Amino acid sequence: MKAWRAETFGKPSDVLRLVDVDVPVPGPGEALLRVLAANIGLPDRMMLEGRYFLVPTPPVTPGQEVVGIVEAAGRGYPFPIGTRVIGGTNFTSGSGGLAEYCLSPGRGAVPASDDMPDEHAAAFLGTFHVAYVGLVNRARARPGESLLVLGGSGGTGSTAIQLAKALGLTVIATVRDGKKAAYCRQQGADHVIDLGTGSLDAQVRALTGGKGADIVYDTVGSTLADQALDAIAIGGRYILIGFAGGSAFPTVEPFKILTHGISVTGALHSVRTAEERDDAITTLGRLFSEGKISMPIDKIIPFAEVPEALDRLGGAVNGKLIARIGDQRS
The missing domain is CATH 3.40.50.720 (NAD(P)-binding Rossmann-like Domain)
Known part of the structure; x- marks a missing residue:
């Protein structure tokens, strides 16, 4: 599979390379997601620059949050194969979402509603x-x-x-x-x-x-x-x-x-009760369907342009940058 990876810290466009790596295997409580779209956030730039406390050493595959299709699931993962889910990624162990496939923990993950486009779902959590x-x-x-x-x-x-x-x-x-x-x-x-x-x-x-x-x-x-x-x-x-x-x-x-x-x-989406999660899914889904909330997207980025998009993060961006990575029909 293809993944953006940095072997050293530095400016994203200087250190990121699109490389071939093995498709990871999910462990207990996690899934292998075929990534459809990924949120590009300031923490991704910070981890590439060596300024993010959760990623103290390279190599780095950034991408903290994605929407994707469950391709394989470890024991205890809450959703079946084929589900389109919004989830965090195991970026701290090198399986970030700016890749064709990534590992995603079940804790905090939620199903993506049918009426929500991938580009909106990618950053919704x-x-x-x-x-x-x-x-x-x-x-x-x-x-x-x-x-x-x-x-x-x-x-x-x-x-x-x-x-x-x-x-x-x-x-x-x-x-x-x-x-x-x-x-x-x-x-x-x-x-x-x-x-x-x-x-x-x-x-x-x-x-x-x-x-x-x-x-x-x-x-x-x-x-x-x-x-x-x-x-x-x-x-x-x-x-x-x-x-x-x-x-x-x-x-x-x-x-x-x-x-x-x-x-x-x-406030973390991964630290809440099951009742709080279910209430949020229902209420936010309704507000989205009614048009009362909508993901403020600055730009949708092709997979090939991820490094340059990461360079832009900060004052030059209003709202979200989203990387389009895969297709639901793949």
Whole structure:
């Protein structure tokens, strides 16, 4: 099979090579997926550059999330052969999704709904499902509350904006480039704050009548955490999602949690109960079918152009980059 692989760390277009490798064999609890489409995310670039904590040494085959057909399944995998599933990949052991086949654990995987195109399904777990875990299962968001999304123009932030609006929240999004403000508003943001124009705390409190944001959805990490903590309401909920702004999650001091009267939680699609998963599948599927949420795709990339697409990640991308890899008829 063909797979993109880097034997050394470096710029993606410099180190990635399309190579022939053996088709992997699934172990207990995992499946071999014939990859149809793969999400290209900032963590993929970071792991190629040696900045991702889960991939400390090369070789690297990036690709954390895919949609694919179950070709073979190990003992205990939850779905039968032939199912089109959305799942994570075993990228930490070299079986990432930017390949014709990959290994995917059953934990966290969900069936892809029939009306969802591959290009939308490929990133659905790490965006809308994560947002559902964060906003619904962990923060218990209620209609009328305010949400501050740190990093609103990225794929994770923009889908959180969409879901929050579908749930009846007022959404404030942050951007570092004023040109991205219009994009966040297209996703449904009620207010957009350009971080170069003044105090985040002052602007959020002005927009919330002095109260502060009820919920903070942090996709950026340590570079914005202190400012966001000052902008949160008493009793607010701070959701840790990622660290697109650097290479580490923020450190939230217990003293700040105490004196701000807030709670801090994380959100992963692979860390939830079966009931939470099934509720998310039903609700998100309905919202997608009704057109209330839709994957914000910047560009669909041919398999041959993956390295150049990874070079683009960061400020040059609004929403998601998706690699088209296989065909359902193959």
